[in-house]
Amino acid sequence: xxxxxxxxxxxxxxxxxxxFVVRRTKSSINREKGSAESEKSLFATALAASREQIAHLxxxxxxxxxxxxxxxxxxxxxxxxxxxxxxxxxxxxVSSSCEQIVSMFEAMDDEYLxxxxxxxxxxxxxxxxxxxxxxxxxxxxxxxxxxxxxxxLFPSDMALxxxxxxxxxVTAEGSTTSHVCIMARNLSLPAVVGLGDASAEITTGDRLxxxxxxxxxIVNPDEYTLNDYLTRGLNYQALKxxxxxxxxxxxFDGDRRVYVFANAGSVEDVERAIASGADGIGLFRSEFVYxxxxxxxxxxxQYEIYAAAARACNGKPLxxxxxxxGGDKAVPYLDFPKEENPFLGWRAIRISLDRxxxxxRQLRAILRASTDGDVRVMFPMVVCVxxxxxxxxxxxxxxxxxxxxxxxxxxxxxxxxxxxTPASVFIADSLAAECDFFSIGTNDLxxxxxxxxxxxxxxxxxxxxxxxxxxxxxxxxxxxAQNANIECGMCGELASDxxxxxxxxxxxxxxxxxxxxxxxxxxxxxxxxxxx
Amino acid sequence: MVTETVVLTAPNGMHAxxxxxxxxxxxxxxxxxxxxxxxxxxxxxxxxxxxxxxxKSGTQITVTAEGGSEQANLRAIVDxxxxxxx
Numbered sequence: 289x290x291x292x293x294x295x296x297x298x299x300x301x302x303x304x305x306x307x308f309v310v311r312r313t314k315s316s317i318n319r320e321k322g323s324a325e326s327e328k329s330l331f332a333t334a335l336a337a338s339r340e341q342i343a344h345l346x347x348x349x350x351x352x353x354x355x356x357x358x359x360x361x362x363x364x365x366x367x368x369x370x371x372x373x374x375x376x377x378x379x380x381x382v383s384s385s386c387e388q389i390v391s392m393f394e395a396m397d398d399e400y401l402x403x404x405x406x407x408x409x410x411x412x413x414x415x416x417x418x419x420x421x422x423x424x425x426x427x428x429x430x431x432x433x434x435x436x437x438x439x440x441l442f443p444s445d446m447a448l449x450x451x452x453x454x455x456x457x458v459t460a461e462g463s464t465t466s467h468v469c470i471m472a473r474n475l476s477l478p479a480v481v482g483l484g485d486a487s488a489e490i491t492t493g494d495r496l497x498x499x500x501x502x503x504x505x506i507v508n509p510d511e512y513t514l515n516d517y518l519t520r521g522l523n524y525q526a527l528k529x530x531x532x533x534x535x536x537x538x539x540f541d542g543d544r545r546v547y548v549f550a551n552a553g554s555v556e557d558v559e560r561a562i563a564s565g566a567d568g569i570g571l572f573r574s575e576f577v578y579x580x581x582x583x584x585x586x587x588x589x590q591y592e593i594y595a596a597a598a599r600a601c602n603g604k605p606l607x608x609x610x611x612x613x614g615g616d617k618a619v620p621y622l623d624f625p626k627e628e629n630p631f632l633g634w635r636a637i638r639i640s641l642d643r644x645x646x647x648x649r650q651l652r653a654i655l656r657a658s659t660d661g662d663v664r665v666m667f668p669m670v671v672c673v674x675x676x677x678x679x680x681x682x683x684x685x686x687x688x689x690x691x692x693x694x695x696x697x698x699x700x701x702x703x704x705x706x707x708x709t710p711a712s713v714f715i716a717d718s719l720a721a722e723c724d725f726f727s728i729g730t731n732d733l734x735x736x737x738x739x740x741x742x743x744x745x746x747x748x749x750x751x752x753x754x755x756x757x758x759x760x761x762x763x764x765x766x767x768x769a770q771n772a773n774i775e776c777g778m779c780g781e782l783a784s785d786x787x788x789x790x791x792x793x794x795x796x797x798x799x800x801x802x803x804x805x806x807x808x809x810x811x812x813x814x815x816x817x818x819x820x
Numbered sequence: 821m822v823t824e825t826v827v828l829t830a831p832n833g834m835h836a837x838x839x840x841x842x843x844x845x846x847x848x849x850x851x852x853x854x855x856x857x858x859x860x861x862x863x864x865x866x867x868x869x870x871x872x873x874x875x876k877s878g879t880q881i882t883v884t885a886e887g888g889s890e891q892a893n894l895r896a897i898v899d900x901x902x903x904x905x906x
Contacts, residue, residue, distance in 0.1 A: 358868065361867050
């Protein structure tokens, strides 16, 4: 029995099966090299065949539609023909051009561009195979119930593989965002990627256990381990099925609708959340828009992203939290002073109210996106009513500017306060009188209430969501919201904890904003509690 | 052959979408256009080529048009690069 593990989280689930290790043998035809002209014409034929195959695959795949663009790129033809002119055979010219172009992309420090290397490799592999007489199926010999093991899996492989036969994937290369992971998650197949050279320890015929959530591969397990995982696998599947069955349902506690929203850090997260049954987005962390570039994103750029997120919500609510940086998150274009106590320092709404121009660019972008869906705005780290009033003052000012410029927006956009400081708990009634909703951010609230940093192992046991002080704070915030007749949600990790669901529901929480992966779990829990 | 130098000011550099638009335009022109940075020179009609320049914000790009209506082609490409805003 051997244990292999990786820290990359690819696609969760447990599978037991026979390993099928893919062999990438290069097929070749023994032939005499012809003149440059005849080598070029062999290449042209293989290129045309490849283009035709890809065009066929592109009919229902965005990935292959992109390949179709790339295969017609003049750089490919130029570089292969140059190599042929220099005396290479068509086959050698294709492989040397491939190496050259791939290394060019792999060297880039941009994740998106570096990932194009995989597309280029895939396209060149197809051209090589067509030169050798046709596309080879590397999955010849895959049996029902196999787990496919390979160095790297490409989009073309996905088109050749019969997914109904296989139970999972293991690859040496790849990251959470590789094609193979996205595909595996969409198909709910467990996958372990990024194992590195450890994957060479697996041979076809080995019995494998893979645990995608843990990034674990067990090769040739003993009987005890095998039985243990077979049971775990069955339990996992049964529970998943029960959870999935209720993922899209609407939850009512008596007459009161209870929402399960999701937290999102990108437009892709929003898409995944809505596809997974979320009733809306309870926390759209706008920080990522700011942190991915070296300069402040323009109003237009922000608008594009917020509008795309709003459209991805399909009419369901999208709560955009204004910039929450400082504390442990910094951006290069804001001059952050070195602080003794960053968590008690210049962060979130405090920065926004100091950098009004920047704040207004964000508010205008959010307002413009409010015509693309049910967009709401939420202010983080509020500690007094004046901060809320100031923020709302700038929001009104931005509305007037847009109105004067003839730009459309929703004048009744809902405004919320994130309750994450003890101060905001004490004045919840006053805040509730001047806003439309609350969302309790438990992660910061717990650490401020308990005065304990959860990353500090010496005190992390004090960071306890179930301590009396925290639970009383949550209850009093919910009551303040109910008295003012506004909705109260929760977007901290406590909302994703199914052990807390019953308690929060009883307290009167209206909306649970959870991690995308916990939507079905919390819906299942709420459904159980409200229908019994 | 005509040449002009332009600086890309877009904060995100030459990413996929503007590169796609630039390539589409270059393909529609009646002459050849090349883009060069201090590192290398590529055809403006090649998506792989344009992306491979890895142009970041603030990079100086030398645009060269050859053949066809050179001046107009040069103008068109330089304008597109100067107007990339995101």
